Amino acid sequence: MSRTAAWAVDGARFVLQRLVLRPLVRSVVSVEVEGAERVRDLPTPFVVVANHSSHLDAPLVLGALPPRVSQRLAVAAAADYFFDARWRARITGLVFNAFPVDRGGTRGSHRGLAAQLLDEGVPLLLFPEGTRSRDGSMAPFKVGAAALAVTRGVPVVPVALVGAYAAMPRGRSWPLPGRPPVKVVVGEPLHPREGENARALTQRVALAVERLVLGQDEADGEGEGGPGVVAVVETEGRRAADPAEASLPAEDDASTTPGPGRDEGRPGAGAS
Incomplete structure (x- = not known):
């Protein structure tokens, strides 16, 4: 892509994220943001991780972070869904700056792309639970996001999404009426x-996210986790070929970077 084309894409993404997606989300839920200043001057790259309970999650994170960060933040998306059709790949890539990750044990052409993006200075957004919560509680965190941080020597930024499940629980294609409250809490970067x-x-990251969800003080990174944090697990049955793959859904859930109105199993569904 030429420099002029890249500027045009960046400009279009800024307009879509800040002037379309962000106002749309805030018209259907009441959003409170805490701690966004913690990443304002954080050198890139880094890995943003958040608990995952709703199709609102990726738009909420993008809308809460400073424009300098959200405009470049790359969101992992399942290659077999979001990049299986040219039109869908273009929309997902433009709005969410999404990058494809191969799932289901495949070793496709996208292997190692997450690490390559970090090497190029691009921050990432991953949901280490791998799929949306079925009841609003946190599931075990998979190790993919942390593996990228360790191998690349970059910090992890924990983010808590509070109230997103209540606002738009699994199975709904649009948030509940009445602009339910949702809170986005950005924690201190963990190196x-x-x-x-x-x-x-x-384990440290999972504890930090849990404590932010519960409204407790920042995690000190010690101990084995508080109430609700389940033991950290690898991807079931195998170790992911690509670290980013270990933060994607299992094959029975085709959902990664959706916005309001998207649901699995239909056109417009997303995956986180």
Whole structure:
């Protein structure tokens, strides 16, 4: 892509995210944001991770972060759904700056793209639970996001989405009426420690997100997790070929970077 074309795409993405998607989301839910200043001056790249309970999640995160970050933030999307048709790939790529990740054990042409993006200075958004919550509670975090952070030496930014499940629970194609309240809390960046492996960092990140969800003080990164944090797990039955793949849904849920009105199994459905 030429420099002029890249500027045009960046400009279009800014308009779509800040002047279309963000106002749309805030017209259907009442959004409160805390801690966005924690990433305002954070050098890129980094990995943003959040709990995943609703199709509102990716738009909420993008709308809460400073424009300098959200405009470049790349969101992992399932290649077999979001990039299976040219029109869908273009829309998803333009609005969410999405990048394809191969799922289901495949070793396709997109392998290693998440690491490549980090190497190029692009921040990422991943949902380590792999799929949306079925009841609003946090599921175990998979190690993909932390593995990228450890191997690339970049920080992880924990983000808590509070109230998103109540506003738009699984199975709904639009948020509940009455602009239900939703809160986006951005935590302090967590840097990989000397000699720390992906599993240990994943546990720290899961604890940080949980404490932000519960409204508690920032996690100190110690201990094995508080109430609700389940043991960290790998992808079932195998280790992902691509670390980003370990943060994508299982094959029975085709949902990654959706916005309001999108549901799985129909045109317009997304995956996180």
